[in-house]
Amino acid sequence: MQTYMVGGAVRDALLGLPVNDHDWVVVGATPQEMILAGYLPVGKDFPVFLHPQTREEYALARTERKTARGYHGFQFHAEPDVTLEQDLARRDLTINAIAQGEDGVLVDPFHGRADLKKKVLRHVTDAFREDPVRILRVARFAARFHDFTIAPETLALMREMVDNGEVDALVAERVWQELARGLMERHPSRMFAALRDCGALERLLAEVAARWRPRLAQQVDRSAERGTALPVRFACLVHGVPQHDLRALCERLRVPNECRELGEVVAREHAHVLAGGKSAAPEVLKLLERCDAIRKPQRFGEVLAACECIEPGFDRSRLERALAAALAVPTHEIAAEAQRQGVKGPGIGERVHHAREAAVARALDE
Ligand SMILES: Nc1ccn([C@@H]2O[C@H](COP(=O)(O)OP(=O)(O)OP(=O)(O)O)[C@@H](O)[C@H]2O)c(=O)n1
Numbered sequence: 088m089q090t091y092m093v094g095g096a097v098r099d100a101l102l103g104l105p106v107n108d109h110d111w112v113v114v115g116a117t118p119q120e121m122i123l124a125g126y127l128p129v130g131k132d133f134p135v136f137l138h139p140q141t142r143e144e145y146a147l148a149r150t151e152r153k154t155a156r157g158y159h160g161f162q163f164h165a166e167p168d169v170t171l172e173q174d175l176a177r178r179d180l181t182i183n184a185i186a187q188g189e190d191g192v193l194v195d196p197f198h199g200r201a202d203l204k205k206k207v208l209r210h211v212t213d214a215f216r217e218d219p220v221r222i223l224r225v226a227r228f229a230a231r232f233h234d235f236t237i238a239p240e241t242l243a244l245m246r247e248m249v250d251n252g253e254v255d256a257l258v259a260e261r262v263w264q265e266l267a268r269g270l271m272e273r274h275p276s277r278m279f280a281a282l283r284d285c286g287a288l289e290r291l292l293a294e295v296a297a298r299w300r301p302r303l304a305q306q307v308d309r310s311a312e313r314g315t316a317l318p319v320r321f322a323c324l325v326h327g328v329p330q331h332d333l334r335a336l337c338e339r340l341r342v343p344n345e346c347r348e349l350g351e352v353v354a355r356e357h358a359h360v361l362a363g364g365k366s367a368a369p370e371v372l373k374l375l376e377r378c379d380a381i382r383k384p385q386r387f388g389e390v391l392a393a394c395e396c397i398e399p400g401f402d403r404s405r406l407e408r409a410l411a412a413a414l415a416v417p418t419h420e421i422a423a424e425a426q427r428q429g430v431k432g433p434g435i436g437e438r439v440h441h442a443r444e445a446a447v448a449r450a451l452d453e
């Protein structure tokens with residue numbers, strides 16, 4: 088059996104980028120031989136193994152055939168007679184289909200190196216169709232390698248797959264996983280632009296597709312430039328989506344709670360936050376309460392961060408001062424004092440509220 092390094096590790100090394108994880112392909116071995124050599128089988132869909140020490144992924148060379156529509160319709164053929172070239176032929180992009188043998192020699196039958204030089208994302212063969220996740224992957228690579236373009240024939244193939252309903256069969260978790268990764272790349276707007284160009288955005292994120300403009304692209308890219316966390320980037324993406332549509336989007340894609348919650352607060356409140364640099368203390372306190380800022384000050388920091396990406400001239404300092412003042416109000420003491428005076432229930436809450444209002448007013452008058 089022979090082992091080759093493939094995929095991202097070879098590509099990134101050729102690009103002079105740091106290599107984090109390695110993918111390997113094994114030619115001329117059976118699953119039994121792998122298990123006997125101590126490799127741990129993983130996943131039921133693919134003949135993939137983990138190295139007993141490094142835990143890196145070793146996949147048997149394989150050819151895939153699709154038996155049914157959509158992501159689960161795979162049947163694989165992984166026999167010791169599958170060649171390296173056959174395995175490379177069914178990979179997604181030429182730049183990901185370069186192998187490196189143990190002797191260091193590159194095997195590059197699909198001219199991945201030439202495409203790296205030309206900075207082109209190009210599918211390897213028609214086998215690209217076998218996996219609709221690749222539509223999202225190409226878009227994600229466009230966001231990462233922002234000076235690369237998508238080959239016209241690849242974009243045409245992606246469009247054809249979308250027209251055939253291939254993206255509709257994708258499971259929500261995979262879609263979200265790819266979108267989330269793309270949002271964390273350097274130029275996330277390029278992912279959405281690529282998805283729009285092939286028609287996938289309309290199918291997967293119609294709420295965003297309807298609002299996709301150069302301005303929104305800039306806002307999302309600004310969130311990446313500033314190195315913000317995923318929820319902030321997601322909130323920027325969806326800040327213009329109406330509440331009801333946003334809830335539907337989050338349900339459909341099973342968006343994790345942290346992203347969902349920040350997205351909803353920012354969509355609902357960003358206009359008030361952006362104006363909140365000016366309004367009077369009672370309104371400012373109400374805004375902080377609607378954002379649940381007093382209970383979740385850290386999340387309010389993320390709301391402000393999203394608003395800075397939405398409107399780069401926005402000055403967050405006034406609202407930060409207001410929140411600091413509201414947080415500094417000694418609520419326990421006020422409640423205890425009120426109780427001593429015989430005040431009950433809602434009356435106590437009112438006193439706290441008034442104390443906070445006064446504190447915010449003082450902070451804003453400075
Ligand atoms: N849907 C997919 C997923 C993966 N691959 C192949 O498997 C390799 C490894 O996949 P993965 O680790 O997911 O991607 P990388 O290209 O290594 O990129 P990353 O830097 O994101 O790990 C890819 O390079 C590609 O050759 C593929 O053809 N089709």
Ligand SMILES: [Mg+2]
Nearest residue numbers: 094095108110
């Ligand atoms: Mg990889």
